[in-house]
Amino acid sequence: MQLDRDVPLSTMERLPSYLRVIDSLLAHGMRAATSDVLAGRAGVTSVQFRKDMSLVGAVSGVRGSGYDLGALRGELRTAMGSSERIGFVIIGFGNLGRALASSPAFSRGGLDLLGMFDVAESAVGQEVAGVKVYHDEMLEAFVRDNNVSIAVIATPAEAAQLAADQAILGGAREILNFSPAALQVPETVEVRTIDLGAELQMLALHARSAR
Amino acid sequence: MQLDRDVPLSTMERLPSYLRVIDSLLAHGMRAATSDVLAGRAGVTSVQFRKDMSLVGAVSGVRGSGYDLGALRGELRTAMGSSERIGFVIIGFGNLGRALASSPAFSRGGLDLLGMFDVAESAVGQEVAGVKVYHDEMLEAFVRDNNVSIAVIATPAEAAQLAADQAILGGAREILNFSPAALQVPETVEVRTIDLGAELQMLALHARSAR
DNA sequence: GCATGTGAAGTGGTTCACAGCA
């Protein structure tokens, strides 16, 4: 298996969901599956799936019969580089921050939640699944001292930019932003923004046009 | 202003964020702005912004000076069809469900949260911002009786498919899915899945490759 | 002169159609 550099971004984005499907099938005692089955469960077409495997350099497909799930899982993991562990923090201990902290999805795939941050005194000192809540003032130092790579921002819009600045100052290089603010960051920092309101708006759009 | 059918989907997806930027500028007392300013705050290039306005059929830009914010807001609203109000429900009253319910973004743009649903007896009967939590059993009937268009699924993965089925049975035609499950739905139903774990994985990917 | 507006070129990703192999 050869790890081609220059796999399309969109392909990489689908790998986690493929991995989840494979895990689920393995858990049901299956050892192999066709691209049709795998793709169906992941919500893509079989061609798309095969193309992705091809681009990623996976070779555990067997013509005429399908893919060996165990081998495929290994290949996808390698492709995703999931060996190294990555530390992250969550800023904002409101409902969303708590939801994220307790989400099982956040504790998989080599990711470690190292700390949470909030401005409210009532939040500071609390603990979720063994992870403590610190005061926002500590953010920069914490990020630096613990070699945190990713900052998840779950604060109100007004506080988002400041949180981002502190995290970046401490050395964070990736930001997952749940506030609707468009963050201003250096080019070297990767930002993904998930605007929950905008997502719902998109569906509303669809709902209206469907009449 | 002519509402061209066949505006690119990606353009439509950016409209809500443009609208937010315009609102914020208006709130600061500004009456006009250039594409450069508007685009910068929305996190896109100025060309992108102008192209979008062009595609949407907006005509409130004035060569040499910029856009009239009041007029532009009206045009974008029309383009988004935001006159009609759309009802939605949230299924799952865990941290995520609560976070969504109290999110300001969810109560804007002609969207009405009509009800929330959960299986836990302890949740049923509670109230958030005047919206009640009902038992999951009521879902189908509620959706039908209240003409709900959109179901937001914030349940664990195991419960997601059932929730979707009930909502669709009741007449919902759009689903915003926060569970990692790939839902099986009829073709007529639009599903948007936001897998929070997958988003973080994507950043982890970036973090690893940056070494 | 400065900022909008837009056909044309470019880019990235998906789908097609079919070759290759158990």
Added chain:
DNA sequence: TGCTGTGAACCACTTCACATGC
């Protein structure tokens, strides 16, 4: 024969380059 694997065609969106108009 059945399913994988992949170059080529296709499509959607973005960026460029420049015409347009206040």
